[in-house]
Each structure stands twice: as structure tokens, then as C-alpha cells.
Amino acid sequence: MIETTKQILSFIGLAERLKSELRHSWLSDGRKESVAEHCWQMALMAILLHRHLQYPVDLEKTLKMVIIHDLVEALTGDIPFFEKSKRNEIKAAKESEAIDKIRSMLDGDTGSEIYNLWWEFENGVSKEAKFAKALDNLEVQIQHNLADFSTWEKIEYDLVYSKMDQHCSHDDFLSQFCDAVKHQAESKMLRNHIDVEGIKKRIKN
Numbered sequence: 001m002i003e004t005t006k007q008i009l010s011f012i013g014l015a016e017r018l019k020s021e022l023r024h025s026w027l028s029d030g031r032k033e034s035v036a037e038h039c040w041q042m043a044l045m046a047i048l049l050h051r052h053l054q055y056p057v058d059l060e061k062t063l064k065m066v067i068i069h070d071l072v073e074a075l076t077g078d079i080p081f082f083e084k085s086k087r088n089e090i091k092a093a094k095e096s097e098a099i100d101k102i103r104s105m106l107d108g109d110t111g112s113e114i115y116n117l118w119w120e121f122e123n124g125v126s127k128e129a130k131f132a133k134a135l136d137n138l139e140v141q142i143q144h145n146l147a148d149f150s151t152w153e154k155i156e157y158d159l160v161y162s163k164m165d166q167h168c169s170h171d172d173f174l175s176q177f178c179d180a181v182k183h184q185a186e187s188k189m190l191r192n193h194i195d196v197e198g199i200k201k202r203i204k205n
Contacts, residue, residue: 004107011105017074024080025143026151033143035070035078041143042066042135049135054172055127061117062128068114069121069132072098081140081163082155134167134174138181145184149192157194160185161203 018039022032043066050059070078075098079088087094099118103111121129141164144152160182168174186196 007106011102014074014102014105015071018070021073021078023078025140026147027143028146028148030148035073038139038143039067039070042132042139045135045139045142046131049173049177050131052173053131054174055170057127057131062131064113065117065121065128065132066135068117069136071102071114071118074098075101082153082159130167130170131174134164134171134178137164137167138174138178141181141185145181145188149188157189157199158203160189161200 018035021035023035023038025033025038027033027037043063046059046062046066050057050062072095076091076094079085079091099115102118103115105111106114120126121132124130124133141160144156164178164181165175168178189196189199
């Protein structure tokens, strides 16, 4: 029991880094979002959305996956989706090493559960993984919609129409919810004099 307690406390110490690991997204109050805050909002969205899904999921499993999916960033740091860099090129390899280390920090059953859930999310095949990936992408756009428009990069105008849909198309409710999030984004862009129709035409071509 003493050894298990030490393992858990050590692991919590590592995971606590996610509270200060900042993402590219900004909050409505003008500061950057942490990885931990991103995961929390995804978890809240899972609770709010799951009962409306076309294809039901195991909510407990989904919540575990949501909490675990970015744990590796306690070791690797967060890298924006659109960043072109050497560290982005080696991201997958570094994250694979990180989840191996995380598994080794905990007892066999707990370490294996976290390891398996992380890989299940990465592979994106199960119903829960598909739902979690949809939440991951939807949360990003929702947070952008809540933030000041000055924090948006130009590339993110295009991502409104090219990033979320592929993760939401498997479920009718998620597709409808995705459309509502896009409408929010469009309204924000229009208020800031962005040529929304021009972006749509460019995306289609």
C-alpha cells in the first residue's frame, strides 16, 4: 500500500503540469487556455452531449478517455495542430515514448488501463474514441468562438470548415452540433469583416 501511494502521488505530480501547460487557444478573459482546462471542458461537453447521440456510448469510458488523451503533454508539451516544425514531425514518436513512461509509473492494472485508453483514443476506431475525438476538435473551435477575434490566426479561418467535420460526420447529432459551432464561428468572422463566402469557395476548390 505504501508503494502504491507513492506511485499515485508521483503520478499526480507529473499530471499537475497540465495545469500550467498552455495551448494555442485563448480564453474569453484574455489569457491562454491550459491543457487541463481543455480536458475539463471536453469532459463537460461529453456529459451534455452524450444522451443526444445517434449512436450511444459508454459515458464513463468516454470521460476516462477525455481525461487521459492529453496526459502525454505533461512530458512532451502541447504543439498547435497547424504548426510546421521539427517537433511536430516527431510528435507521434515522442508521445508514444511518453505513454510508455506513464504506464511504467503506475501499478500494472492502472498503468495498463491508462495506456490502453490513450491508444484507443489515438486509433479512433471505437464509438467512445470517435466521440472523444469529435469533442477534442469541437472544444477547440468553441473556445476560439468565445475568445477575442484578435487571437485567431488566419489559417484558423479555413480550419472552421476543414477540421471538425471529419470527426463529427459519423453521428447525425454531432454533425448538427458541428454546424451550430460553425455558424457561431461564421458570425464572429462576419462581425470582423472576414470574407466567409470566399473562404468557403477556396476550401471547396
